[in-house]
Amino acid sequence: MRQSIVQWFRFASPQSFYPLAGxxxxxxxxxxxxxxxxxxxxxxxxxxxxxxxxxGYRIIFVHVPASWMSMFIYLVMAFWAGLGLALNTRVSAMxxxxxxxxxALMATLSLVTGSLWGKPMWGAWWVxxxxxxxxxxxxxxxxxxxxxxxxxxxxxxxxxxxAILALxxxxxxxIIYFSVKWWNTLHQGSxxxxxxxxxxxxxxxxxxxxxxxxxxxxxIAVALMRVRAIILERERNTEWVKHALE
Amino acid sequence: MKPRQKRIALIVGGLASLAVAAGLALNALDSNxxxxxxxxxxxxxxxxxxxxxxxGGLVKEGSIKRDNMTxxxxxxxxxxxxxxxxxGILPDLFRDGKxxxxxGRLEGNGVFAATEVLAKHDENYMPPEAQHAIxxxxxxxxxxxxx
Numbered sequence: 518m519r520q521s522i523v524q525w526f527r528f529a530s531p532q533s534f535y536p537l538a539g540x541x542x543x544x545x546x547x548x549x550x551x552x553x554x555x556x557x558x559x560x561x562x563x564x565x566x567x568x569x570x571x572x573g574y575r576i577i578f579v580h581v582p583a584s585w586m587s588m589f590i591y592l593v594m595a596f597w598a599g600l601g602l603a604l605n606t607r608v609s610a611m612x613x614x615x616x617x618x619x620x621a622l623m624a625t626l627s628l629v630t631g632s633l634w635g636k637p638m639w640g641a642w643w644v645x646x647x648x649x650x651x652x653x654x655x656x657x658x659x660x661x662x663x664x665x666x667x668x669x670x671x672x673x674x675x676x677x678x679x680a681i682l683a684l685x686x687x688x689x690x691x692i693i694y695f696s697v698k699w700w701n702t703l704h705q706g707s708x709x710x711x712x713x714x715x716x717x718x719x720x721x722x723x724x725x726x727x728x729x730x731x732x733x734x735x736x737i738a739v740a741l742m743r744v745r746a747i748i749l750e751r752e753r754n755t756e757w758v759k760h761a762l763e
Numbered sequence: 764m765k766p767r768q769k770r771i772a773l774i775v776g777g778l779a780s781l782a783v784a785a786g787l788a789l790n791a792l793d794s795n796x797x798x799x800x801x802x803x804x805x806x807x808x809x810x811x812x813x814x815x816x817x818x819g820g821l822v823k824e825g826s827i828k829r830d831n832m833t834x835x836x837x838x839x840x841x842x843x844x845x846x847x848x849x850x851g852i853l854p855d856l857f858r859d860g861k862x863x864x865x866x867g868r869l870e871g872n873g874v875f876a877a878t879e880v881l882a883k884h885d886e887n888y889m890p891p892e893a894q895h896a897i898x899x900x901x902x903x904x905x906x907x908x909x910x
Contacts, residue, residue, distance in 0.1 A: 568894030569856065569884055577888070603771045639881045640854030646798040684778060688785040699789075701797040701819055703864055705886040717888040 529606040531748045532757045538741040545741065549734035556727030564721045576634045577721075581708075582729040583626040586736055587655060588690050590620035594662070595687045598680035608744070610676035611751065613683060614666055615744035619736050621659035627652060639703055647696035648704035651689055658686040672751055799864050802843040810869065818845055818875060819864040819883065827859060838865060838875075845869075849877040856882035 528534050560578035567574040594616040601609035631649070632642045643649065662679050669675035697706045709715045715722055752758045789796070799819035800810060810816055818838055826837035833850045847865050857863055862883035867876045889897075 565890035565892075567888050568891040570888075574888060599774055603774055604767060638854065638856050638884060640857070641879070641881050644798065644881065647796050684774065685781060687778065688781055692785075692789070699796075700793070701799050701801075703798055703819075703881055703883055705884055708886045708888065716886055718890055718893065721888050 529608050531608055531611070531752050532755075534608050535745055535748050535761065538745050542738055542741050542745075545734045545738035549731050549738055552727050552731035552734060556724055556731050559720060559724035559727060564724045565718060567721075570638055573634070573637055576630050578724050578728045580627060580630040580634060581725055582732040583623045583630060584652065585729055586732045587620055587623035587627050587652070587659075588693055590616050590623060590736060591655060591658065591683075591686065592690060594620060595683040598676070598683040601676055602680040602684075607751075608748070610672075610680065611744050611747045612740070613679065614676075615740045615747055616736075617659050617663045617666075618743065619739050621656060621663065623732070623736070624652065624656035624659055628656060641703075644703045646702040646704055647700045648693065648702050651693040651696055654689055655686075655693060658682070658689060662686075801840045802838060802845045803840055805845055805869070806843045815866060815868050815878070817864050817866045818847075819862070820845075822857065822859055822861060822863050824860045838863060845875050846873065847875045847877050847880075849880050851880070853880055854882040856884050858882075 528537060556578065560575060564575070564578075566572055594613045597609045597616070598613035600606060601613065628649075631652075635644075636642050662682050665682055666675045666679040669678055696702060697704055708717050709722075717725075749758055749762070799817035802818060802820050804810070805818055820838040820840040823837040823839045823844060826835075828835045833848060834853065835846065835848050837844050837846050839845075847867075849865065849867075857880060862885070864881045864883055865875060865877040866879040866881075870876050
């Protein structure tokens, strides 16, 4: 037991995490490209036209993976921030900080593609229904987290303040997810559910899942690159960084 | 307790109380969060007075009538119906028997004068052939089994 804890915490030190992250990045990039090409190919050429929405529905292959990612990245970010707050592990807080911009990007992508999809299908760029509004709040949470961290000079205090904001914001995630169930919304219910078969043609589903995987791999690769930069910046006065950059 | 355990307990306790607070707030806001009311709620009088509001439901099949630029149709939740008039461009997915959300005011004559009509589509995605097969299956009555 004692042994395993020691092993685990080894990567909580920036010095050993930095090279590990560096070795993983190319693999995640490669996977992102492979899944992305396969996903786009299915999305554009294999998946059939939709009976109701025609070709316009194909924006789903970006919209849904981006929305999933925005919610999932927030949970992961809050997890790392909370871990850093509770255990004072240094890399945890850096991971949270590294994930925020990608989360904000995904939330923006979800809102923009949703808007582009909403105009032709619903007849409106935007409505203040529960799903759209809570996703907008998610974007503001990401931006707020980044702004709060940037506003405090002392990194340890910045991490603490950011962690509290991130943890409070977790409340919003189930609201986004269940909004279409709990309230009357213009946004339709979920196509993919845990307790029943997805209500979409098989090839469409494959395209969406491959695109989601591509978004995952991209997000991990970018977050790892960003965390390496953060590690270097924060540890710039240590001996190992001086050696690493020689 | 060690300081670390204390911090974890504080975080968990804080999150739990926050969840309860958020749940209560959302519960209290329930009717304000809903984007629209149903025709049944309109008939029951649960509508904001002298204010524009939205009604959501299905466009009653065969109820769409056009008169120049003005469209008349009936919005229903299969229990109650509200006649609607609208002048303007309808979204592509506005169709007979499909979902729609209309924004406007209830006039004195009981007709809802809409200023905006939105189409609400469902969460099912399928190729046209599959849709056609489903439509056919619904039209044909189930075969009677004779012994």
